[in-house]
Amino acid sequence: MPEQTKQVDKEELAAQLLEVQEIKQPIKFISQQHHLTVEQAYEVQETFAKRRAEKTGKQSNGHKISMTSPATQALFGAKEPAYGTLFEDTIHTGDTEIELASMLSPLLEPEIVFVIKEDLSIGAEEEEILAKSILSAGIEIxxxxxxxxxxxxxxxxxxxxxxxxxxxxVSDKGRGDLALEEVERIKLTLTHDGKEVGTGFASEVMGNPVTSVAWLTEKLAEKNLFLKKGMVISSGTFLSPIPLGKGQYEADFSLLGKVKLHVN
Known part of the structure; x- marks a missing residue:
């Protein structure tokens, strides 16, 4: 049974995760050895992000939001979404080509990406988020x-x-003129080597992806943090994740356009 961890060795756990980044040798789940609270887990994440930036010289430049549907939250016993940190070297702009061998066990999720064009206030709500963001077609891996x-x-x-x-x-094109109701109705069509593999609607993401970003601003506000100009926010998937394979993927979002990913 995992032991209850009262004093989390954040540095040690972050170091283990960083080592995987270097040697490409996955490790066992932390939950098999420890029982961490959500707060303790975020402390480990923050330590990992800080040490990664120090080691690589690539700074944090945004966030990704996970578990934005009731079904995925129920799957992992969660009551709300979760978030992670994006870095300069994890964000690719425009149609992109990657090597499958550069990843460990990747999945693919089509998502609307918000590019913040003006600092948001702490705990910003939907209308402010829309007014200060460019929304673009995106693929999260x-x-x-x-x-x-x-x-x-x-x-x-x-x-x-x-x-x-x-x-x-994230597509190098986007829109900053959509109303909240328009965002909710955006439809995604995902193809792989020209064959349709899934469709979905923005309403799958907490009812509206803008609401997903508003959730993030509230969580960050608890730490007196806010979203800054230039940050990239991946707001949540329209589809259940699919394993990433080789070939050409295209995510086509109505009202926003397309973005392509070629995997070698």
Whole structure:
């Protein structure tokens, strides 16, 4: 049975996750050894993000939001979404090509990406978020430093592992003129090598992806943090995650346009 962890060795757990980043050798779930609270898990994530930035020189530049549907929250015994940190080298702008071998066990999730064009106030709500953001077509590629991870991980594992952040591809085009009701109605069509593999609607993401970002601003406000100009926010998937394979993916979002990902 995992032991109750009262004093979390944040540095040690973050160091283990960072080592995976370097040697590409996944580790066992933290939940198999410890029982962390949500707060403790976020402390590990923050330590990981800080140490990663120090080690790579690539600074944090946004966030990704996970578990934005009741079904995924229920799967992991969560009552709300979770978030992770994006970095300069995890964000790719425009149609992108990646090597599958550069990842560990990646998935693919089509998401609307918010690019913040003006600092938001602490705890900003939907109308302010819309007024100060560009919305773009996006593809998130979740990846984990844990072995055989999806869907077997616990909530604490997801949070410690930086929300299983891999890469985010964001279109170099976008819109900053949509109303809240228009965002809710955006339809996604995902294809792989020209064949349709799924469709979904923005309403799958907490009723509206803008609401997902508002949830994030509230969580950050608890730490006196806010979203800053230039930050990139991946707001939650329209579809259940699919394993990433080789080939050409295209995510087409009505009202927003398309973004392509080629995997070698």
């Amino acid at each position: 979740p990846d984990s430093r844990f072995a055989d991870w999806f869907p077997k991980f616990q909530l604490m594992d997801l949070i410690c592992d930086n929300g299983v952040t891999g890469k985010v591809v």
